[in-house]
Amino acid sequence: MDQPGIFQALWSIFKVLLTIKRPVFGGNGMVDHSEFAVILKELESSGGVDLADHEGELRSYAKKLGDVDTAQLTRDEALAFWINLYNAGALSLAAEAQRKGTGSVLRIPGGFSRPFVAVTGETVSLDAIEHAKIRRFKDPRIHAALVCGSVSCPTLRSEPYTGTNLDEQLDRQMVSFLANGASQLRTDGTLELSRVFLWYGSDFVRPKRMPTLVPSAKDKVVDALVPWLEHPADAVTAVEFQSYDWGLRCSVGDS
Numbered sequence: 001m002d003q004p005g006i007f008q009a010l011w012s013i014f015k016v017l018l019t020i021k022r023p024v025f026g027g028n029g030m031v032d033h034s035e036f037a038v039i040l041k042e043l044e045s046s047g048g049v050d051l052a053d054h055e056g057e058l059r060s061y062a063k064k065l066g067d068v069d070t071a072q073l074t075r076d077e078a079l080a081f082w083i084n085l086y087n088a089g090a091l092s093l094a095a096e097a098q099r100k101g102t103g104s105v106l107r108i109p110g111g112f113s114r115p116f117v118a119v120t121g122e123t124v125s126l127d128a129i130e131h132a133k134i135r136r137f138k139d140p141r142i143h144a145a146l147v148c149g150s151v152s153c154p155t156l157r158s159e160p161y162t163g164t165n166l167d168e169q170l171d172r173q174m175v176s177f178l179a180n181g182a183s184q185l186r187t188d189g190t191l192e193l194s195r196v197f198l199w200y201g202s203d204f205v206r207p208k209r210m211p212t213l214v215p216s217a218k219d220k221v222v223d224a225l226v227p228w229l230e231h232p233a234d235a236v237t238a239v240e241f242q243s244y245d246w247g248l249r250c251s252v253g254d255s
């Protein structure tokens with residue numbers, strides 16, 4: 001399955017940064033994600049084979065989140081809100097692909113760039129939620145939390161993200177993602193990393209500048225990943241990036 005072209009991806013990011021407002025937060029409110037929790041548990045039990053059956057529920061949950069005033073949320077609660085909303089949207093897109101028998105979310109025209117939901121009056125796409133909302137929180141660990149309904153994306157937690165547990169959840173996601181295939185050290189010292197770290201490695205190297213667009217050197221990416229890697233940095237002699245499998249899959253489980 002072909003991946004999106006680099007110039008197409010950069011243009012998509014640049015466009016949403018220009019047109020979508022920065023995330024707003026600062027209150028002490030919380031959001032009820034129990035509806036999403038039920039969906040995730042059902043998907044975990046079925047192995048995601050019945051994803052298309054949950055398409056309506058996922059869209060209903062996203063629509064309800066659209067009524068939330070994120071300005072009334074704490075910083076962590078707001079970030080959890082956007083991550084859950086994005087993942088529900090990505091699952092909804094994957095459900096559509098499953099229902100249509102396309103074999104990949106990339107076969108749904110404009111799946112990530114088309115309008116998805118209106119949040120307090122602002123209409124956003126999945127691209128806009130990821131790049132103009134989530135990445136602006138300047139926490140690179142989100143790249144282990146966001147899913148795309150594809151074989152190579154991280155496994156989705158079987159529970160929603162919450163402001164109360166967000167830091168622990170994101171740390172566990174990073175460790176799990178790297179330990180379960182996104183980081184593989186060969187006997188010759190070559191570290192094979194998920195392509196996610198080619199696309200977004202600079203977010204880990206320069207988190208205060210997120211969302212970053214300028215690539216970082218491979219060794220700097222490895223150094224930035226050390227807190228979650230099971231391999232010591234001095235054991236790495238070279239770095240390669242894995243190919244990305246965009247084949248359709250819904251993977252839900254504990255991390």
